Amino acid sequence: xxxxxxxxxxRNITDLARLxxxxxxxxxxALAGKSLVNAKTREKIEAIAREHGFRPNQMASGLRxxxxxxxxxxxxxxxxxxxxxxxxxxxxxxxxxxxxxTREGYDLMLRRVVPETDPDWLDRFIxxxxxxxxxxxxxxxxxxxxxxxxxxxxxxxxxxxHTEGQLHCVVGTDNRLGGRxxxxxxxxxxxxxxxxxxxxxxIEFAARFAGANDVVRRMGLPSMIELPTHLSPERAGxxxxxxxxxxxxxxxxxxxxxxxxxxxxxxxxxxxxxxxPGDIRLVGFDDLPIARQTVPPLTTVRQDIAAGARGLVDLLxxxxxxxxxxxxxxxxxxxxxxxx
Amino acid sequence: xxxxxxxxxxRNITDLARLxxxxxxxxxxALAGKSLVNAKTREKIEAIAREHGFRPNQMASGLRxxxxxxxxxxxxxxxxxxxxxxxxxxxxxxxxxxxxxTREGYDLMLRRVVPETDPDWLDRFIxxxxxxxxxxxxxxxxxxxxxxxxxxxxxxxxxxxHTEGQLHCVVGTDNRLGGRxxxxxxxxxxxxxxxxxxxxxxIEFAARFAGANDVVRRMGLPSMIELPTHLSPERAGxxxxxxxxxxxxxxxxxxxxxxxxxxxxxxxxxxxxxxxPGDIRLVGFDDLPIARQTVPPLTTVRQDIAAGARGLVDLLxxxxxxxxxxxxxxxxxxxxxxxx
DNA sequence: GTGAAAGCGCTAACAC
DNA sequence: GTGTTAGCGCTTTCAC
Numbered sequence: 001x002x003x004x005x006x007x008x009x010x011r012n013i014t015d016l017a018r019l020x021x022x023x024x025x026x027x028x029x030a031l032a033g034k035s036l037v038n039a040k041t042r043e044k045i046e047a048i049a050r051e052h053g054f055r056p057n058q059m060a061s062g063l064r065x066x067x068x069x070x071x072x073x074x075x076x077x078x079x080x081x082x083x084x085x086x087x088x089x090x091x092x093x094x095x096x097x098x099x100x101x102t103r104e105g106y107d108l109m110l111r112r113v114v115p116e117t118d119p120d121w122l123d124r125f126i127x128x129x130x131x132x133x134x135x136x137x138x139x140x141x142x143x144x145x146x147x148x149x150x151x152x153x154x155x156x157x158x159x160x161x162h163t164e165g166q167l168h169c170v171v172g173t174d175n176r177l178g179g180r181x182x183x184x185x186x187x188x189x190x191x192x193x194x195x196x197x198x199x200x201x202x203i204e205f206a207a208r209f210a211g212a213n214d215v216v217r218r219m220g221l222p223s224m225i226e227l228p229t230h231l232s233p234e235r236a237g238x239x240x241x242x243x244x245x246x247x248x249x250x251x252x253x254x255x256x257x258x259x260x261x262x263x264x265x266x267x268x269x270x271x272x273x274x275x276x277p278g279d280i281r282l283v284g285f286d287d288l289p290i291a292r293q294t295v296p297p298l299t300t301v302r303q304d305i306a307a308g309a310r311g312l313v314d315l316l317x318x319x320x321x322x323x324x325x326x327x328x329x330x331x332x333x334x335x336x337x338x339x340x
Numbered sequence: 341x342x343x344x345x346x347x348x349x350x351r352n353i354t355d356l357a358r359l360x361x362x363x364x365x366x367x368x369x370a371l372a373g374k375s376l377v378n379a380k381t382r383e384k385i386e387a388i389a390r391e392h393g394f395r396p397n398q399m400a401s402g403l404r405x406x407x408x409x410x411x412x413x414x415x416x417x418x419x420x421x422x423x424x425x426x427x428x429x430x431x432x433x434x435x436x437x438x439x440x441x442t443r444e445g446y447d448l449m450l451r452r453v454v455p456e457t458d459p460d461w462l463d464r465f466i467x468x469x470x471x472x473x474x475x476x477x478x479x480x481x482x483x484x485x486x487x488x489x490x491x492x493x494x495x496x497x498x499x500x501x502h503t504e505g506q507l508h509c510v511v512g513t514d515n516r517l518g519g520r521x522x523x524x525x526x527x528x529x530x531x532x533x534x535x536x537x538x539x540x541x542x543i544e545f546a547a548r549f550a551g552a553n554d555v556v557r558r559m560g561l562p563s564m565i566e567l568p569t570h571l572s573p574e575r576a577g578x579x580x581x582x583x584x585x586x587x588x589x590x591x592x593x594x595x596x597x598x599x600x601x602x603x604x605x606x607x608x609x610x611x612x613x614x615x616x617p618g619d620i621r622l623v624g625f626d627d628l629p630i631a632r633q634t635v636p637p638l639t640t641v642r643q644d645i646a647a648g649a650r651g652l653v654d655l656l657x658x659x660x661x662x663x664x665x666x667x668x669x670x671x672x673x674x675x676x677x678x679x680x
Numbered sequence: 681g682t683g684a685a686a687g688c689g690c691t692a693a694c695a696c
Numbered sequence: 697g698t699g700t701t702a703g704c705g706c707t708t709t710c711a712c
Contacts, residue, residue: 012689023699028691038697057469059403060689063704068399070449070470091431098452107470108450109410112438129397129705130410130447233629263633270635289573293603295610295635352705363683368707378681400705403688469689 010052020045031056070107071316072131073097076121077114078140078202088260089286089305090137093159096309097135104313106132115142122149126156133316135159139170139203157316159308161204162327169319171311171328175204178301178332179211182255182283185299187219189281189340191253195225197240197265198257205257208285212255225251229261236261240268248272252280253340259284259291259300266294266339281340296338304330350392360385371396410447411656412471413437416461417454418480418542428600429626429645430477433499436649437475444653446472455482462489466496473656475499479510479543497656499648501544502667509659511651511668515544518641518672519551522595522623525639527559529621529680531593535565537580537605538597545597548625552595565591569601576601580608588612592620593680599624599631599640606634606679621680636678644670 010016013031017024022041030037030045048054062068075090094110101108109131113121122145126134133155139146143166146158150168158170186194194216200206209224216224227243229236240261256262262284269276276282276296284291287302311328318325350356353371357364362381370377370385388394402408415430434450441448449471453461462485466474473495479486483506486498490508498510526534534556540546549564556564567583569576580601596602602624609616616622616636624631627642651668658665 013691014689024689025691025700026698029698032691036697041697053463053467055464055467055469057403057689059399059408059469060704061691063397063399063403063706064689064691066704073450088428088431091428091435094434095431095452098450102452110413110438110448110450112435112442123393124395127393127395129395129399260629267633289600290630290633292573293607293630293634353707354705364705365684365707366682368705369682372707376681381681397705400688401707403690404705404707406688 010048010054013056016045016048016052016054019048028056067132068130069105070109070131071101072109072111072125072134073137074111074113074121074125074134075137076140076142077112078138088288088290089258089303092288092305093137093309096306097137097312100309100313104317115140115145119145122146126153133157133320135312135316141201141203143203154322155316155319157312157319157325159312161207162329163203166327169315169325169327171308171315171330172204173303173308173330173332175207175332176211176214178285178303179208179213179255180215181211181332181334182208182285182301183212183215185334185336185340186253186255186281186283187215187221189253189277191251191281191340193222193225193251194253194255195227195243195247195251196255196257197227197229197243197261199228199230200226202257208255208257224255227254231258231260233260233264237264237268240265241271244268244272244274248274254280254282256282256284259286259288259298262298262300262339263290263294266298277338277340283340287335291335291337294339299337299340300335302333302335304333350388350394353396356385356388356392356394359388368396407472408470409445410449410471411441412449412451412465412474413477414451414453414461414465414474415477416480416482417452418478428628428630429598429643432628433477433645433649436646437477437652440649440653444657455480455485459485462486466493473497473660475652475656481541481543483543494662495656495659497652497659497665499652501547502669503543506667509655509665509667511648511655511670512544513643513648513670513672515547515672516551516554518625518643519548519553519595520555521551521672521674522548522625522641523552523555525674525676525680526593526595526621526623527555527561529593529617531621531680533562533565533591534593534595535567535583535587535591536595536597537567537569537583537601539568539570540566542597548595548597564595567594571598571600573600573604577604577608580605581611584608584612584614588614588620594620594622596622596624599626599628599638602638602640602679603630603634606638617678617680623680627675631675631677634679639677639680640675642673642675644673 013024013027017027030042098108115121136158139160147167158168160170160172161175162170196209198205200209229239284298284300287300291298291300315325353364353367357367370382438448455461476498479500487507498508500510500512502510536549538545540549569579624638624640627640631638631640655665
């Protein structure tokens with residue numbers, strides 16, 4: 001264990017310089033792995049550093065170099081989405097992001113914000129001086145605010161939905177296409193009256209809904225029934241049950257905005273004795289692990305989360321380097337299991 | 341939107357001071373909300389700051405005050421646990437931690453580390469100068485290293501298992517007690533030959549196993565069969581199937597180390613045509629959302645994740661304030677549903 | 681109540 | 697190849 005209490009405790013680069021009999025500048029160069037340092041000197045410095053468990057203070061270094069080596073990751077919690085909800089999808093994405101950023105030598109500073117109570121959430125984060133760039137996970141209902149910022153701040157990439165002509169650089173699945181795939185599958189499986197389960201004020205969900213609608217209209221089927229829900233499992237569970245009471249007999253296909261909602265719907269349908277896919281066909285979105293484990297396993301539209309994380313980090317790094325980058329739209333993939 | 345391109349762009353406290361016609365010191369005091377600043381002066385300074393969207397640089401402030409306002413959260417990825425696995429439980433805990441820390445005015449710096457490739461993971465983080473304290477999520481197989489650090493570094497709290505006489509401050513569920521509850525339930529439901537599903541080299545899991553064993557021995561039943569698995573769903577799925585081929589007919593009760601494993605086991609059992617709880621009883625651990633959604637819903641041992649997060653933050657803050665704190669052991673709660 | 685000045689720990693010219 | 701020096705942007709004595 002590092003020698004914390006030798007009388008010559010090493011608190012900074014200057015202490016270390018004294019012990020090594022060189023100047024602070026040399027220590028800085030040696031520890032930063034710069035060229036132009038005598039091999040023996042460097043070795044000696046590294047030895048002393050190791051012996052005392054010394055690491056240069058990143059705050060000081062950051063201040064001086066005007067870069068921190070930290071990327072901010074912020075999750076805006078929308079209107080409904082109080083507290084910890086930020087569902088499994090975002091959490092999984094966060095995990096991948098952590099891995100990618102680590103690989104690139106960056107640290108990750110995480111913030112969850114409630115835009116309603118803190119309209120300044122994005123400026124505040126960016127202006128803190130603590131981060132070199134920012135990744136926003138989910139546009140929530142903050143599209144406009146994000147656009148505002150994008151106008152004057154380069155190193156930002158957002159996970160979310162791509163809209164024609166938008167300013168901010170976004171990475172995300174083609175939600176509209178995914179919606180089409182879902183509706184096509186439901187119809188191919190025999191559904192005639194579709195319903196959309198989820199809150200369409202979220203822009204990603206609205207796009208999924210719109211995609212499904214494209215197909216419904218093209219096929220000349222009756223327009224979809226909207227079944228709005230919150231995202232938190234507790235509330236959504238009840239809401240779904242209510243929806244089924246109201247519309248359960250009118251519909252024969254459900255497109256759920258997420259797998260979580262689909263799983264909940266499956267449970268509610270089973271409780272009502274509705275056969276899936278016999279009476280009602282069901283398609284989810286995301287392809288989270290839970291999709292394989294429902295009974296029957298869920299047909300769903302897959303988002304490639306790992307590719308998304310890689311894209312976010314990749315684009316952000318290029319922006320950090322000064323590039324102007326385009327948005328990245330990933331293709332969704334229909335995964336056919338047994339609910340449709 | 342903040343006025344980024346006025347000719348008098350405000351990049352630091354000194355610029356702002358010039359505009360306000362005061363000294364940097366006064367601006368600092370005003371923006372930090374210190375007393376002893378004339379109300380009018382303060383107001384003027386705040387107005388200018390707002391107008392220019394200026395925020396003091398936290399790096400500089402941190403450097404000067406020798407505190408950063410950032411808490412490090414580190415997830416050591418164990419031997420088997422490559423990549424993003426760190427299961428839903430940790431991710432959920434992380435979400436609650438983010439909320440708690442935010443409430444207390446701290447930012448959260450997240451790191452996932454692979455101790456095998458980076459034995460110095462904890463020193464490195466602490467020594468970086470970027471964080472005021474650290475929360476370690478999960479001891480993985482790093483108990484000894486954590487003990488080493490705890491010896492010389494105060495502001496650290498760890499989520500994990502409590503062991504008699506340990507140095508580091510830990511918050512966690514009483515795993516051994518949870519294990520007892522699980523075994524008691526399995527036996528009450530008619531099981532005679534229990535199996536433990538999961539990797540007992542993880543210390544938390546070992547404690548759960550030990551607890552179950554306590555009961556098995558006390559009741560004079562044959563000792564438990566160990567069914568080791570990895571944590572990632574893909575690998576665990578196959579491993580479980582294999583285990584069932586080897587031992588499926590010998591056992592009538594399974595205690596799974598986590599709900600995720602339990603859900604996987606349920607699927608595997610269904611595929612083999614084994615009735616649950618008719619032929620084999622099953623109990624999980626954690627009470628994640630998935631536990632309500634399996635078919636049939638899972639009997640499990642609940643960990644109070646929110647309370648855990650609150651405890652971690654609470655203890656850390658007290659340690660930051662210089663207190664010596666005891667560990668916090670939370671009671672598990674058996675939740676009886678339909679698998680046992 | 682405010683200004684002046686020193687310095688947190690580090691890096692990057694610029695000398696030599 | 698190494699030392700010297702001048703800050704990065706902020707806070708905080710200490711004067712007044």
